[in-house]
Amino acid sequence: MVKTVLSVSHQGLRDWIIQRASAIFMAVYSIALLAYILCHPGLSFAEWHGLFAQQWVKVLSLLFILGLLFHAWIGIWTIFTDYVKCFVLRTVLNFLVLLMLFACFFWGVLILWSV
Amino acid sequence: MNRARPKNLNLFTIHFPLPAIVSILHRISGAFLFLCIPFALWLLAFSLTETGFDNLQQIFAHGLARLILWLLLIPFIFHLVAGIRHLLSDIHIGDSLKMGRAMACLTFIISAILVVLAGVWLW
Numbered sequence: 001m002v003k004t005v006l007s008v009s010h011q012g013l014r015d016w017i018i019q020r021a022s023a024i025f026m027a028v029y030s031i032a033l034l035a036y037i038l039c040h041p042g043l044s045f046a047e048w049h050g051l052f053a054q055q056w057v058k059v060l061s062l063l064f065i066l067g068l069l070f071h072a073w074i075g076i077w078t079i080f081t082d083y084v085k086c087f088v089l090r091t092v093l094n095f096l097v098l099l100m101l102f103a104c105f106f107w108g109v110l111i112l113w114s115v
Numbered sequence: 116m117n118r119a120r121p122k123n124l125n126l127f128t129i130h131f132p133l134p135a136i137v138s139i140l141h142r143i144s145g146a147f148l149f150l151c152i153p154f155a156l157w158l159l160a161f162s163l164t165e166t167g168f169d170n171l172q173q174i175f176a177h178g179l180a181r182l183i184l185w186l187l188l189i190p191f192i193f194h195l196v197a198g199i200r201h202l203l204s205d206i207h208i209g210d211s212l213k214m215g216r217a218m219a220c221l222t223f224i225i226s227a228i229l230v231v232l233a234g235v236w237l238w
Contacts, residue, residue, distance in 0.1 A: 020202065020205065023198055023201075023202065024202070027195060027198065027199065030195065038236070045165055045168040045169070048162065048163070048168065049163060049165075049168075052163060068152065072145075072148075072149045072152065075142075075145045075146070075149065076146065076149055079142060079145075079146055097149075100152075100153075101152075104152050104153060104156055107153075107156055107160075108156055108159075111156065111159055111160045111163065114163075115163050
């Protein structure tokens with residue numbers, strides 16, 4: 001369990017697919033959101049708030065945050081595996097990153113919940 | 116032993132090929148974006164409250180705040196464009212040596228154009 005969570009046993013193909021799938025989703029979401037902002041110059045608070053009050057926008061935003069969590073985790077894990085040679089240090093860093101990503105995920109849920 | 120054999124000790128003549136530079140910058144920008152996640156979430160949370168939204172409009176009326184936002188958009192844009200190049204290589208578009216170099220060059224050009232456009236839009 002500990003080995004799985006701290007990803008001593010990362011599975012290459014699974015990671016590869018998650019990385020690509022989340023990348024495609026986040027790219028589409030980001031471009032769509034940027035397009036929305038570009039199409040609404042002088043965006044008012046009511047419009048902006050109304051956008052995120054819609055159920056489907058909330059769901060897609062949560063999917064974005066979830067995708068971001070996986071995407072960032074795989075990316076950072078790869079970087080640490082490449083450059084941090086000391087096992088203890090790498091494990092501690094991985095743990096801190098996971099902690100931060102989970103915290104960000106729950107924060108994101110709370111933000112969208114409150115809209 | 117041939118004493119006149121060629122030497123190449125000038126390290127400045129040896130450098131990373133362009134695709135390798137794109138690759139390492141993709142990694143660096145990714146790591147940087149990871150650190151920006153809390154900032155982005157804070158921005159979202161703040162913008163979704165009425166007072167926060169007004170405050171943000173006042174903050175971004177300042178040139179310095181816009182400059183910071185623009186600087187933060189640079190790694191985002193680069194990571195996005197380089198990521199698309201990565202996905203294209205996955206489906207074997209531009210994964211030959213010659214095309215790889217061209218695509219790496221194109222990544223820089225498209226990113227630069229988008230960064231300039233973002234700057235134009237912000238000001």
